[in-house]
Amino acid sequence: xxxxxxxxxxxxxxxxxxxxxxxxxxxxxxxxxxxxxxxxxxxxxxxxxxxxxxxxxxxxxxxxxxxxxxxxxxxxxxxxxxxxxxxxxxxxxxxxxxxxxxxxxxxxxxxxxxxxxxxxxxxxxxxxxxxxxxxxxxxxxxxxxxxxxxxxxxxxxxxxxxxxxxxxxxxxxxxxxxxxxxxxxxxxxxxxxxxxxxxxxxxxxxxxxxxxx
Numbered sequence: 001x002x003x004x005x006x007x008x009x010x011x012x013x014x015x016x017x018x019x020x021x022x023x024x025x026x027x028x029x030x031x032x033x034x035x036x037x038x039x040x041x042x043x044x045x046x047x048x049x050x051x052x053x054x055x056x057x058x059x060x061x062x063x064x065x066x067x068x069x070x071x072x073x074x075x076x077x078x079x080x081x082x083x084x085x086x087x088x089x090x091x092x093x094x095x096x097x098x099x100x101x102x103x104x105x106x107x108x109x110x111x112x113x114x115x116x117x118x119x120x121x122x123x124x125x126x127x128x129x130x131x132x133x134x135x136x137x138x139x140x141x142x143x144x145x146x147x148x149x150x151x152x153x154x155x156x157x158x159x160x161x162x163x164x165x166x167x168x169x170x171x172x173x174x175x176x177x178x179x180x181x182x183x184x185x186x187x188x189x190x191x192x193x194x195x196x197x198x199x200x201x202x203x204x205x206x207x208x209x210x211x212x213x
Contacts, residue, residue, distance in 0.1 A: 030108075084121065179202055
């Protein structure tokens with residue numbers, strides 16, 4: 001019954017809010033509120049360059065709330081601990097299999113926690129690395145080498161991982177790239193213009209993919 005309600009609620013909301021993004025608030029003490037200028041800047045870039053009409057001020061929704069079904073795209077970031085209750089995990093799973101999309105951007109230090117918690121959401125699935133020829137790297141803007149490197153942390157290569165439901169990519173986890181830092185206001189990290197542009201273009205690809213698949 002919960003799944004049926006969630007499916008109905010999502011479909012109703014999807015047509016009402018077909019191009020809105022939201023920030024996902026989670027438990028565990030991690031800074032879900034990190035990179036405050038990132039998503040507004042990405043939205044402005046998308047509205048100017050890929051013909052979206054996204055609300056310029058992203059809302060914040062809690063992972064266990066039915067409010068998540070109002071948004072076709074959720075963005076999640078942070079540095080530290082993440083915790084999903086069983087209710088949170090069920091709600092997020094229903095959202096994703098009903099047509100929603102979640103982008104998780106590791107702001108550094110998030111990987112061990114989110115990997116563990118995602119097993120509650122999809123117990124029988126693993127994060128799989130996306131190849132450079134995946135559509136998400138090759139729609140509006142071309143990234144022949146896959147996920148771009150925006151910030152150095154541990155000197156590792158950037159990787160994009162996904163979870164699929166019936167061949168549809170429902171969750172994207174970007175690791176050792178830190179796209180969100182590249183989306184922030186220029187003075188926050190003092191990134192060169194070409195680095196910020198690369199991050200925004202990759203973000204636009206993710207948004208376009210999420211809206212069209």
